[in-house]
Amino acid sequence: MSVSGEQEFSVEIAASQQRCFATIIDFERYPEWFSSIQEAVVLSRYEDGLGREVEFRINMTLKTIRYVLEYSYEKPSRLWWRSIDGDVDSIEGNYVLQKIDAKRTQVTCRQAVAVGFWVPGPIRKLLEQTALRQSVLDFKAAAEAAQATAATTRGGKKSKG
Numbered sequence: 001m002s003v004s005g006e007q008e009f010s011v012e013i014a015a016s017q018q019r020c021f022a023t024i025i026d027f028e029r030y031p032e033w034f035s036s037i038q039e040a041v042v043l044s045r046y047e048d049g050l051g052r053e054v055e056f057r058i059n060m061t062l063k064t065i066r067y068v069l070e071y072s073y074e075k076p077s078r079l080w081w082r083s084i085d086g087d088v089d090s091i092e093g094n095y096v097l098q099k100i101d102a103k104r105t106q107v108t109c110r111q112a113v114a115v116g117f118w119v120p121g122p123i124r125k126l127l128e129q130t131a132l133r134q135s136v137l138d139f140k141a142a143a144e145a146a147q148a149t150a151a152t153t154r155g156g157k158k159s160k161g
Contacts, residue, residue: 007132010108013140015147017099020107021076023143024095027054033142034135038064053084067091090114103147109136 013020030040039057046052055068067086073079080094093111100106111132 006110006112008108008110009133009136010106011136011140012100013105013107013143014103015105015143016103017076017097017105019147019150020097020105020143023146024079024139025050027051034138036131043068088113107136107139
């Protein structure tokens with residue numbers, strides 16, 4: 001078995017805490033902006049409509065990996081997940097969305113993965129570090145784009161292009 005230590009990456013996002021939370025829980029749109037996610041399907045929801053169990057398929061270049069995560073939430077500041085099915089032995093992680101001010105949020109993602117199949121140590125470490133960092137940067141870009149779109153819409157201006 002290939003086990004990962006916990007990885008962490010933080011970034012400041014030029015979007016409100018509410019906008020960041022709305023972006024990160026919109027699982028069906030992940031394939032539009034998460035570079036490695038090919039498919040995301042919400043399998044079940046909580047009574048408030050938030051996704052509870054979500055199935056993902058990610059492109060790992062050499063193979064496609066399928067896994068199902070179960071999510072829990074503290075709106076609008078935190079969500080955490082754990083794997084409950086799929087090709088990966090174990091995934092546990094969380095996002096903490098800390099409000100800086102009305103239009104800025106500090107976001108920290110922590111995740112630990114046990115992939116369950118052999119990957120050479122140095123390659124595994126590089127993949128883990130770059131994958132987590134890239135996923136947070138993809139999230140940052142999506143949240144900032146959503147914030148900009150909302151600001152343009154509120155301003156009554158039409159966006160160019």
